[in-house]
Amino acid sequence: MPGKRTDYLALRGGAEVIEADGHGEKVLRLPDGSYLKVFRRKRLLSSAAWYPYAQRFVDNAASLARLGVPCPRVIHVHRFPIIRRDVVHYHPLPGITLRQIVRDAGPETDAPALRARLGRFVAELHGLGIFFRSIHLGNIVLGESCRLGLIDIADMKIGSRPLSRFKRKRNFAHLLRYREDRAWLLADGGKAFAEAYALQAGTGYAAPDLQAWLDATDGAER
Known part of the structure; x- marks a missing residue:
């Protein structure tokens, strides 16, 4: 009522x-x-x-x-x-957002490993048919069990099959919409993220192509 x-x-x-x-x-x-x-x-x-x-x-x-x-x-x-x-x-989902980890990063933070973890996670989401429009480092949480999870989940569509290449590319643009997120993720040219994503996504997704997607994405708007 x-x-x-x-x-x-x-x-x-x-x-x-x-x-x-x-x-x-x-x-x-x-x-x-x-x-x-x-x-x-x-x-x-x-x-x-x-x-x-x-x-x-x-x-x-x-x-x-x-x-x-x-x-x-x-x-x-x-x-x-x-x-x-x-x-x-x-x-709430226990843990800390990737954005907070990046902002508080000290010399002990393994940035390439974290980018790779993110790449595998995003590929997993796309393989499950999850198109999360609000995806960014502030809405991805590293949990107590070292697993990544999602918060602020209202703006999302979940399909019955893996996302198409077009939708994956669109979702990369959402991931890179904030300047600080983009700067961190592409600090190595997107190599760690793309290689991990390609490995998780499997046949049809090559790391160099994914790096080109990331580099061509004009997401630094906020």
Whole structure:
């Protein structure tokens, strides 16, 4: 049953705001360590009107879990029409984002090995039919078991077959959309990432071709 504004205030009681923008709170951490992801309902004439992003988050979490890809665990989804918000309550994915690792990198950080790990992971996602539009170093987490996983998973499509070459190339552009991510990933010309991706992807994907894809991708926009 849709909740009231007072229900939302009760739900987020004692929370720490982790992320916000000009429209309000976006991500909050509750005292028990669980999180709230707040989705603002925007235009009436959009796909979000019939398939809200909160529900996409929930559905994608379930699909990723079935595929064995680490991701947040959903507790509940709440609707608050009076304030035009949907809220997903979830357990976060333990670990640290690759972006944080890169920013805090010390001399002991093995950057080539991390790029290779990322290449294998992205190839694995593509082989599973996962097209993650929000893929970037801030949404990929290195977990406690040294496995990579995904967060902020609302903007994603999961198909029944591996991605086409066209979609893989498009997803590389999403991965390289931020300047700092691009600079780090291509510091070696994309060699470590491309070689690992090619090895994981198998027949039809050669490392030199993948490096050319990366180099040709104009993703440094943000």
